[in-house]
Amino acid sequence: MLETPNVADPKFKDRIKSRTYPVRETGGIVWAYLGPQGEAPPFPHWPFMDLPDSNRINVRAIVNCNYVQVIEGLVDSSHLTVLHSSALAKTNDSDLDYAKKTTHMQFDSAPIIEADETDFGFHYVAIRQGEAQRIARVTSFITPCFIANANGDLLLMIVPVNDERCNFFHVWWDDEKAVGEEPLRSQQLVFVGLDDATLRKYGMTEDTCDTPAAMSLANGFGQDKQSQRNGHFSGFDSITQEDAACSISSGKIRDRSQEMLCSADVAISRLHRSLLTAARAARDQQEIPALSSELGRAIGVSGEIGPDEDWRSLVPHHRITSSSRARTGQGR
Numbered sequence: 001m002l003e004t005p006n007v008a009d010p011k012f013k014d015r016i017k018s019r020t021y022p023v024r025e026t027g028g029i030v031w032a033y034l035g036p037q038g039e040a041p042p043f044p045h046w047p048f049m050d051l052p053d054s055n056r057i058n059v060r061a062i063v064n065c066n067y068v069q070v071i072e073g074l075v076d077s078s079h080l081t082v083l084h085s086s087a088l089a090k091t092n093d094s095d096l097d098y099a100k101k102t103t104h105m106q107f108d109s110a111p112i113i114e115a116d117e118t119d120f121g122f123h124y125v126a127i128r129q130g131e132a133q134r135i136a137r138v139t140s141f142i143t144p145c146f147i148a149n150a151n152g153d154l155l156l157m158i159v160p161v162n163d164e165r166c167n168f169f170h171v172w173w174d175d176e177k178a179v180g181e182e183p184l185r186s187q188q189l190v191f192v193g194l195d196d197a198t199l200r201k202y203g204m205t206e207d208t209c210d211t212p213a214a215m216s217l218a219n220g221f222g223q224d225k226q227s228q229r230n231g232h233f234s235g236f237d238s239i240t241q242e243d244a245a246c247s248i249s250s251g252k253i254r255d256r257s258q259e260m261l262c263s264a265d266v267a268i269s270r271l272h273r274s275l276l277t278a279a280r281a282a283r284d285q286q287e288i289p290a291l292s293s294e295l296g297r298a299i300g301v302s303g304e305i306g307p308d309e310d311w312r313s314l315v316p317h318h319r320i321t322s323s324s325r326a327r328t329g330q331g332r
């Protein structure tokens, strides 16, 4: 509704039209479609949209760099074993489901990586060899900005604010446990560095992202060198800040002209291909094929697989459009 209280003519406002966009509220998120009228892609449906607030954690961080840099970190499984090694060491003593699902990632920093292009974008696997089991973690990139994490209970949405800043939305859910209520909510958020105090400390909230607290070269990105001297690998509070420091420190828009991708980066090269395909289609005013697929079908999942078992048995309903394999590490 429009009001023009500073104009005497009461009919003035009736001659003005305001642009509006369709909005939908579900899963603790307000979703807006900003494209041409009548051309909205099918609205995705993910499992967390059927759950009450009590069974869901919604949280947002602001990252001061181009959104693609954040997504690149999310499709790079091998970095967890290295960059997050101190955080993963804490999983040994934690009762959190998240900790139990990631503890095996402390081992095997060179997992086997394979990726397929799919109708929704691409999915990739990281296969790690444990003491007696082979664990496959399948992550999906869903065009244009969604990640279905391999833990199976986490959807990540990385939405540009502008070219040099993005909103990093997280949704965790659990069919049984009230993860959205205390103490589980705070335990989870503190563990990954998404609690309000830690986000504010690093300038990752709306009211701190333009303050001196925001991670920058001037403040050393908030890295605690003394903590490193005491044995902490990175010197950051937790996983979220470790990832953000890597994303931001390479520049607000990373210079990729000197980039040297290796076989461990096969998922990142698939990401670039997916985004470029979508961008070219948009530029040429063509339909973006991935957006017409049923996006909510795409999942992330982890599971044990046998020595000769194809990891794709974990995602039999994903429609693969082409495959690309890369093998890293010890080739197990």
Ligand SMILES: [Fe+2]
Binding pocket: 073, 079, 080, 083, 084, 239, 243
């Ligand atoms: Fe990470």
